[in-house]
Amino acid sequence: MNLDLFPLGWVHLVASLAALAVGMLVLLRPKGTPVHKRRGRVYALALLVTSGTALGIYRRGIFFFPHWLAIAALVVTTAGVLAAHFKKPQKAWLHLTCLLTSLYILVGGGVNEIFLRVDFLHRLAPTLNSPAVGLTHLAVQILFLALIGYFNAVMLREPRMKRLVQPNEPAESFGE
Secondary structure, three states: OOOOHHHHHHHHHHHHHHHHHHHHHHHHHHOOHHHHHHHHHHHHHHHHHHHHHHOHHHOOOOOOOHHHHHHHHHHHHHHHHHHHOOOOOOOHHHHHHHHHHHHHHHHHHHHHHHHHHHHHHHOOOOOOOOOHHHHHHHHHHHHHHHHHHHHHHHHHHHHHHHHHHOOOOOOOOOOO
């Protein structure tokens, strides 16, 4: 395994692993609790550090595709945090989709790094244009698209399910 990183690379690695771990907790644990909100803030901060440090890493000496993905991660994370903070739209589909999109960008970058740094995989796929890398990215993309579909479907059904479970609550008036 090749971990010859500059100090900025080590900060990037630690922030990426923290963002991945906390992001998975945010995704898989109960929503709307104070713990969820704290974890969400930690995730956003870790992703901010990950993206910020990614913008400072120049392996090839040029601004290229991974830097644009860091900017995209910043944009979707900001949109997700704002959607959660202002609760707009009322249903949390935007917040949830932004979380999953930022996690996808994070995992996609991890796929590239694993193929670059793990000797066995680097011998298997000496360039990132290799079919093995492409198929791995395709599998990750399909997984995250399925997760976006699944979690949004569950979340969008939730209010209807709550109405079915609690039919005695008074209906909300449109005039209020």
